[in-house]
Amino acid sequence: MFARDIGIDLGTANVLIHLKGKGIVLNQPTVVAMDRKTGEVLEVGEDAQRMVGRTPETIEAIRPLKDGVIADFDVTEAMLKYFLQKANARSFLSRPRILICCPTNITQVEQQAIKQAAEKAGGKKVLLEEEPKVAAIGAGMDIYQPSGNMIVDIGGGTTDVAVLSMGEIVTAASIKVAGNRLDQEILQYIKKEYKLLIGERTAENIKINVGTVFPEARTEVIEIRGRDMITGLPRTVSVNSEEIEKALREPVKVIVHTAREVLERTPPELSADIIDRGVTLTGGGALLHGVDQLLFEELKVPVLIADSPMDCVVTGTGIILDNMDKRLTVK
Structure with missing residues (x-):
């Protein structure tokens, strides 16, 4: 069996994996339970999630990602290995090509940490793409036309806001409020x-x-x-x-302020498109009651919640991988 291309939404709260030709094959919490004394990984994902707040002193249930970036490299690597194995994504004959999403404002060092963790977990070639762009593709937005598309992706660790046109991000902001x-x-x-x-x-x-x-x-x-x-x-x-x-009033104000700031920095022609097309909400935070009403009230533009907002990023990785030969821009 040859390895398939893999798309990973490496989120602070959840990890989702897309296997080329099969669709979404895994959706698990980003939690690892470890033995404090030996450092041995005991449980990963849902089984580890059930232990949060309920473990004895000898066991620690930790989240290896914080604010969308790797906080514990070794634990992230062990978690990715486990998830790739569980998703049947690894092969004895060849190593897969992996596409991972990351927030728009992470540093080169943080990008390198994500790449290294994925390579050590079994990836042959690891590609990174900016999360709001991938989420927009997964939400069904046609971002490759010369017109403005605005997305607000509210995840577990970060909220990414971006305006896209012709396949690229025009203005964007990423905040650690989610x-x-x-x-x-x-x-x-x-x-x-x-x-x-x-x-x-x-x-x-x-x-x-x-x-x-x-x-x-x-x-x-x-x-x-x-x-x-x-x-x-x-x-x-x-x-x-x-x-x-x-x-929740104060933290949500920060999200609204960030969305408004991105709109204010958007070229006028693209702003006019957004009035027509509206803002699309993705990520788990899109399911928060009243968030679409609040953004509509504050931004004065239509606000739509994507279908299956939690799956948009990983669905987007699948679409990019399917079109990789047509050369969608991937770093």
């Missing part, structure tokens, strides 16, 4: 308001089930359990959508 930061804001709000300690998974659960970023757009309540900071005992409290909107 899904994980929103979870932390909820966690801190519950700690401050209720003197209750909760974990990351509970915070994410609140965000998904009752969270909103548009005032009065949602009126739901959820019961959550945590540890009382005063008594040290378990306690249950009720949290509503209005509270979460307040908790």
